Amino acid sequence: MAKTCNVALIGQGFMGRTHSNAYLKVAKFFKLPVQPVMHTVFGMKEEDPQAFADRWGWKHSCTDWKSVIHNEEIDYVDIVTPNYMHMPPAMEALAAGKPVGCEKPIAGTLADARAMVEAAKKAKAKTFVWYNYRRCAAVALAHQLVKEGKIGRIYHVRCIYLQEWGGPDTPLLWRFQKKLAGSGAHGDLNAHIVDMARFITGDEIVEISGAISETFIKERTIVAAPSAGGIAGGAKGAAKKGKADVDDAVLFLTRFKKGAVGSFEASRLATGYQNQNGIEVHGDKGALRFRFEDMNYLDYWDNTVERRLQGWKRIMCTSGGNHPYVGNWWPDAHILGYEHGFVNQAADIMRVLGGEKPEVPIPDFADAYETQRVLEAALLSAENRCAIKMSEVK
Ligand SMILES: NC(=O)c1ccc[n+]([C@@H]2O[C@H](COP(=O)([O-])OP(=O)(O)OC[C@H]3O[C@@H](n4cnc5c(N)ncnc54)[C@H](O)[C@@H]3O)[C@@H](O)[C@H]2O)c1
Secondary structure (H helix, E strand, C coil): CCEEEEEEEECCCHHHHHHHHHHHHHHHHCCCCEEEEEEEEECCHHHCHHHHHHHHCCCEEECCHHHHHHCCCCCEEEECCCHHHCHHHHHHHHHCCCCEEECCCCCCCHHHHHHHHHHHHHHCCCEEECCHHHHCHHHHHHHHHHHCCCCCCEEEEEEEEECCCCCCCCCECHHHCHHHHCCCHHHHHHHHHHHHHHHHHCCCEEEEEEEEEECCCCEEEECCCCCCCCCCCCCCCCCCEEECCCCCEEEEEEEECCCCEEEEEEECCCCCCCCEEEEEEEECCEEEEEEHHHCCEEEEEECCCCHHHCCEEEEECCCECCECCHHHCCCCCCCCCHHHHHHHHHHHHHHHHCCCCCCCCCCCHHHHHHHHHHHHHHHHHHHHCCCEEHHHCC
C-alpha cells in the first residue's frame, strides 16, 4: 500500500479547479510512492466552499485558511490564491514545518518571494511552484533534447505569451491591481515563458535591456464578485470605475550566461491570440519550436543532416515510453490537453514527497525566485529605460 498525504488546497478559483482535478486523477494514472488525499479546501464565504468540496471530492471545506494549515491531519499545503496571498499561507505552513506547493508567480513582489525562499530554507521543507507548462510532453522533450546536446550551442531564444482577454470590457479583477497581483501580463504570462526558457535552455539570464511596459486600458469597471473559475470573469451592470495600475503588455530583450540572446513578449491585448504561449530556440546543431495551442507537437530542425534533407520536422509527442509522461495516459496519439500538465505536476510532487525523482526538474521556491528576479529586472529596465544586469537584482 502506498503512503498517503493529506492535502489542503488554499483557494478555489480557476487554479483551484485545475489542482483539484489533478489530485482527483493522479493516483488513477500514475504509480506513486505517496497518494494524495483530498482533505480540505479553503474558499471565501461568498464562494460556497462546501459546494466546491462536494463537486470536486474534497472531504472538508473551510473559510479560515490559518486553521486548516495548522490542522495536524494536514501533511501538505497547496496555494492557489491571488499573488499577494501566496506569501502569508506559505509562511504559516513553512513555520509549521509542512511542505508547500504554490501557484506562479511565486509571489507578487520580489520581497515576498525572498521571504518565502528564506522561510523554506529555514524550515528545510520541500517546496514546489506550479510552472505547469514544463510538464507538457513537448516542452519536457525540448528540455531533454537541449540537455542531450541535440541543439548544440544556443544562439537565439524567442518567447511569446499572447492573450487577448484584457480589453476595455474586462472588469477590474485582482489581476489588474498592483497591490493584489504585483504586475499584470508580466507576472502572469512573462513568468511562464521566463521559466520555460530557463528550463529548456538550462541557462540563466544575466542581463536585460530594452524593456517596455504599457497599460493600454487605464480604468476598468469595479467588480465585487470573484472570477468564478475563469480568467476574465464578469461584472455586467456595475458602473463605477477604478484605476488599473498594472501593465497590459511587457516586452524585453535578454542576454544568457552562455552567450545566447533572447526576446520576451507578453500581452493581454494581442487581438487574435487567445493563449499563444510559444518558444523558439536556435542552436548550431538544430532548432526547436513550440506553441501551446498545438501543445502535442514539438517542431525540430536537425542542422546536422545534409542540406538537401533539412527541414522542420513536426514531432507528435504522444508516444508512451518515448515522450515524457505520456506512458501514464492513453494509447499512442490519443491526444493530451491542458489539464494533463497539472496532473503530471501533481505526480511529480507526490514522487518528490515520497523520496523519488520527478520526471523532469520541478521548480522549488529557490528556482522560482530566479524567475522572479528576471521579472523584477525587466520592470527596472522599463522604468529606468536602461539595461539591468541580473547581479544588480538581489
Ligand atoms: N499555472 C497557470 O497556468 C496559472 C493559470 C492561471 C492562474 N495562475 C495563478 O494561480 C493563482 C490563482 O489564480 P486563479 O486564476 O485561480 O484566480 P481566481 O481569481 O480564479 O481564484 C483565486 C481564489 O483564491 C481565493 N482568494 C481570492 N482572494 C482571496 C483572499 N483575499 N484571501 C484568501 N483567498 C482568496 C478564492 O478562493 C479564489 O477563488 C494566481 O497566482 C495566478 O497567477 C496560474
